[in-house]
Amino acid sequence: MDSAKAPVDLSHHYSRVTKNRAASSIKDFYKYFAIPGIGNLAGGLPNNHNFPFDTLEATVALPNRFAPTPNKSVDPAPSLQIHTDSSNQPTASRVIVPGTVESTDVLRKIDLKSALQYGTAQGYPPLYTFLRQFTRENLHPNVPYAGGPEIILTCGSTDGFAKTIEALSNTWIENRDWIKEREGLLVEEFAYMNAVQTARPRGLNIVPVAIDTEGMLAAGKGGLEDVLENWDDGKGKRPHLIYTVTIGQNPTSGTLGVQRRKEIYALCIKYDVIIIEDDPYWYLQYPSANSSSIAARGQPTSTDAQPGQHNYNSPKSSGYPFLDSLVPSYLSVDTEGRVVRVDTFSKTVAPGCRLGWLTAQPALCERILRITETSTQQPSGFVQSMIAELIMGPQSSDDHGRGGAKDGKGWQMDGWIRWLEGLRGNYERRMQTMCSILENGKYLVKSGRRQSISDEWSVIEKSLMYDFIWPLGGMFIWVKVELGSHPLYRKTSHDKLAHALWIHLTTKPYLILVSPGTIFSPTDSIRNDKGWGYFRLCFAAVDEEDVSKTSHRFVEGVKSFWAKKNLDDIEESIQQGVQDGCTPM
Secondary structure (H helix, E strand, C coil), X not given: CCCCCCCCCCHHHCXXXXXXXXXXXXXXXXXXXXXXXXXXXXXXXXXXHHCCCCCEEEEEECCCCCCCCCXXXXXXXXXXXXXXXXXXXXXXXXXXXXXXXXXXXXXXXXXXXXXXXXXXXXXXXXXXXXXXXXXXXXXXXXXXXXXXXXXXXXXXXXXXXHHHHHHHCCCCCCCCCCHHHCCEEEEECCCCHHHHHHHHHHCXXXXXXXXXXXXXXXXXXXXXXXXXXXXXXXXXXXXXXEEXXXXXXXXXXXCCCHHHHHHHHHHHHHHCCEEEEECCCCCCEXXXXXHHHHHHHCCCCCXXXXXXXXXXXXXXXXXXXXXXXXXXXXXXXXXXXXXXXXXXXXXXXXXXXXXXXXXXXXXXXXXXXXXXXXXXXXXXXHHHHHHXXXXXXXXCCCCCCECCCCXXXXXXHHHHHHHHHHHHHHHHHHHHHHHHHHHHHCEEEEEEEEECCCCEEEEEEEEECEECCCCCEXXXXXXXXXXXXXXXXXXXXXXXXXXXXXXXXXXXXXXXXXXXXXXXXXXXXXXXXXXXXXXXXXXXXXXHHHHHHHHHHHHHHHHHHHCCCCHXXXXXXXXXXXXXXXXXX
């Protein structure tokens, strides 16, 4: 990309504190520690021989533990239902992080001596090097600004988002600051509330943007253009930040196609907005969802977002058909460096790792690096070294470590991608199981007989109890409860009826817990107007053999609730829920 331009200067959006931050004099001093043979009397470092850990060891999966699903959609979708044979589980490997590796190359030195010592805020050097290469060459090989992005390791997505918000917004306190100084955060009208609850205490306006089945709307009533063009300055500054989950959106499961991304990005240029793209589910894109939706309903989930139907990495391939088949990040259209992408190991390894990374233009990464130096300093050395050894393995012949491959080498890039493919397959099969059962059970079917003067005939009535879209990604199914078809809809408040259903599902014999849409409502008006009408179901956390059983119990629970025709039954359910601690949300 010889004609690519440098990313734009975003420093006018830096918070006052961020503008004043300087490099840590202590951290800057660490570069001298690596001089071979240096007698280090300067650093306040504990002696590594006093660490109580000689090695760090774990039994780990081989990268082919789970069967992948095809990159292109298949017909019929039930052919995906190929499960790993539990009687013939793949063998595992054993990872060993050694106590000490005699190497002067910090980029190839994976040991506890370096991992458990004070380190650089950018991340453990071997892991940082691997992730930077993975990000720039495989995940996002076509970032269109000159020089490409930089990365910095974080303690997970929440940490990365919090630092980004700190870097790009000022705190605002009512009765202290002028309303004209109040900044804002644009979010989907149903949103991941941890992000909202990170921003709200800083005094940011939380500004919802309308969505459809794909995600955030660029145009139309309540869409991004409508919100920004018609912004009321009496509420504060026009928002300059977007927080968005674009693949398998939490909670709605929407997946944003490339065309919509281009439309939204054009508006961000016009109105000088920065996109914070939180993408924990990017690898979990399901090509089979569109074909299954067509088979069940005659139309795809999306005509724009179509994982598996295109090579999305053009002109430069990632080198892996799996990655090329996935709907790409906002970074793929980021001509000005306006995107901060938040990645995590929580969904690809484990949430308890508390490990992730940010990808953004270098100048912004440098500012977030300054925040990290005086806050978290770096992610856990235990976790970073274990992940590094798992993937990279021993780096020299005298390295006594052991990686995650069967032969003791690391998974390497090929193994890491194969692991991601297997995870996608594992979750796609669960999605297919749950969606198929929900699809078959969403109507309440009643049969009867009617008689006229001259004849009698049988009648079948179908009432839609709920609906949903087949998710193209993520871990969730967003169910819209069609309470208008319930016999008591006009006899009690809608939110009370919805809450009674939520409680009813938790009782025997159904014993199903779902997340009510109210807890994903970023404003009171959304919560009161429509949040009560949705449930989020997660197919990921349920054991594979239980997905079918729990899905059927959900369907049966809804059907039995539709049989309630007495208001006393509703009040009894709510009172029982209150006694059990299930208070309205």
